Amino acid sequence: MSIRPSFGAVVPDKNAYQADLGTKITRAAPLRLEVDGPISLDEPWRYLWPTRDQFGRGTCVAFGTIAAIELFRAREMDMPPERLSEQFLHEQMLSQFPLALAEIDTMPEGGSLLRQAWQVIENRGVLDADKQPYRPAAHGIGPSGPRAAADLEAAADTQRFTCLSYGRVGHPKNGDDPRTVFFSSGDEIALTLLNYLKDGYPVVIGIPLFLHPSGLTNWTLPSVLAQGRVHCPDDADAPALEGPRDDGHVICLTGFIPDAAEPLGGWFTFRNSWGTEFAARALGDAAPVGSAGRGNGILSATHVNAYCWEYLVPGPGRDDQPATALPTTS
Numbered sequence: 001m002s003i004r005p006s007f008g009a010v011v012p013d014k015n016a017y018q019a020d021l022g023t024k025i026t027r028a029a030p031l032r033l034e035v036d037g038p039i040s041l042d043e044p045w046r047y048l049w050p051t052r053d054q055f056g057r058g059t060c061v062a063f064g065t066i067a068a069i070e071l072f073r074a075r076e077m078d079m080p081p082e083r084l085s086e087q088f089l090h091e092q093m094l095s096q097f098p099l100a101l102a103e104i105d106t107m108p109e110g111g112s113l114l115r116q117a118w119q120v121i122e123n124r125g126v127l128d129a130d131k132q133p134y135r136p137a138a139h140g141i142g143p144s145g146p147r148a149a150a151d152l153e154a155a156a157d158t159q160r161f162t163c164l165s166y167g168r169v170g171h172p173k174n175g176d177d178p179r180t181v182f183f184s185s186g187d188e189i190a191l192t193l194l195n196y197l198k199d200g201y202p203v204v205i206g207i208p209l210f211l212h213p214s215g216l217t218n219w220t221l222p223s224v225l226a227q228g229r230v231h232c233p234d235d236a237d238a239p240a241l242e243g244p245r246d247d248g249h250v251i252c253l254t255g256f257i258p259d260a261a262e263p264l265g266g267w268f269t270f271r272n273s274w275g276t277e278f279a280a281r282a283l284g285d286a287a288p289v290g291s292a293g294r295g296n297g298i299l300s301a302t303h304v305n306a307y308c309w310e311y312l313v314p315g316p317g318r319d320d321q322p323a324t325a326l327p328t329t330s
Contacts, residue, residue, distance in 0.1 A: 003275065003277045006057055006058055008057070009114075009207075009248045010111030010113065011247075011310075012168040013168065016170035017169045017309055030186070030305050035258050038258065039198065039256040041197065044074075045081055049074070051278070053275035061117055062089040063250070064205075064273065066086050067204075068202040069126060085126065094116075099113065114310045115177075121314060123160070125160040160318050161318060164315035169182070185309070189308050191305075194256055194301075196313050201313050201314075202313075204252050204312040204314075208247070209247055209248050209249065210245065226281040228272075228279025228292060253270050257269060257298065263302050267299065269292040278296075
C-alpha cells in the first residue's frame with residue numbers, strides 16, 4: 001500500500017475531555033440509534049467524487065470540511081460535487097483565525113480545530129480548487145504560503161456557508177461563539193449526529209487516536225488500512241488499544257448502516273482523505289466493512305458516542321455581510 005497516514009486534529013479542551021472520560025461510565029446507558037434502513041448521502045455521487053489525499057500533511061480538518069460542503073451542495077443542487085480548495089481553507093484557518101496562545105500550549109504541535117474551519121466558511125468563504133490547488137509537498141505548522149491574493153479572497157467571499165451547528169467537548173470560555181453547543185463525552189452525541197444525517201446534512205467530526213502495542217494507532221493497523229473499519233477500545237472485537245490521545249483525525253460522516261449486533265445500533269460511514277488505497281481490500285465476508293466503498297470507512301456508533309470531541313455541520317450558502325469574527329488570539 002502507498003498510504004501515508006496523516007492527521008492534524010487536536011482535542012479542543014483537553015482537561016474537560018479527560019475528566020469526562022473518567023466519569024462517563026457512571027452515566028445511564030446511551031440510547032440505541034433507530035433508523036428505518038441504511039442512510040447513504042453520497043451514494044448517487046460516489047463514482048463522480050474521487051476520494052482526496054492529504055499526502056502526508058496534517059490537513060484533515062480542511063479536507064473533512066470541504067468534503068461536507070461539496071456533498072451538501074451536490075445534494076442541494078442535484079449535480080456532481082464541485083471541486084473546492086482544501087489549500088485555501090487550511091491557509092485561511094491558520095493565517096486569519098489562529099488559535100489562542102493558551103490553547104496552542106496545551107496541544108500537540110501543528111494541530112487545528114473545526115472551530116477555525118467554521119470561522120473561515122462563514123466569514124471568509126471557500127475557493128474553487130482550480131484557483132488554489134492543493135500543495136502535497138507543503139509542510140510546517142504555519143500557513144503554507146503567503147496570504148491569498150485580493151482577487152482570490154474576493155472570489156471566496158461569494159462562496160460563504162452557514163454553520164448549522166458546531167459543538168465541542170468542554171465548557172464555555174471567554175471568546176467562545178455563543179452559538180457553540182457544549183457536550184460531554186458519553187452524552188447522546190451519536191444521536192445528535194445521526195439526526196443531521198437523517199435530514200440530509202453531512203457532518204464533520206474530530207475523534208482521538210488510540211495507541212496499539214505495536215506502536216501503530218487504531219487508524220494505521222494493516223487491517224484498518226486494508227478494510228476501512230476503525231476500532232475504539234469499547235468495540236467488542238477491538239484489538240488492544242490504549243488512550244485516547246490528545247491528537248486525532250477529522251473525517252466527514254456520510255451515512256449510517258444499522259446493525260443489531262452493535263451495542264448502539266450500527267455503524268457510521270465516513271469519507272476519509274487518504275486516497276483510494278484506504279479500504280481498497282475490504283473483505284466480502286466482513287460486512288458491513290465493504291459497504292462504504294474504496295477511500296471510505298466505518299466506525300461504530302459506540303465509537304462516535306463515547307469519543308467524538310468536536311463536530312461541524314455546514315449548511316446553505318449565505319450572501320449577507322461577513323460577521324465580525326470573535327477574537328481567537330491572546
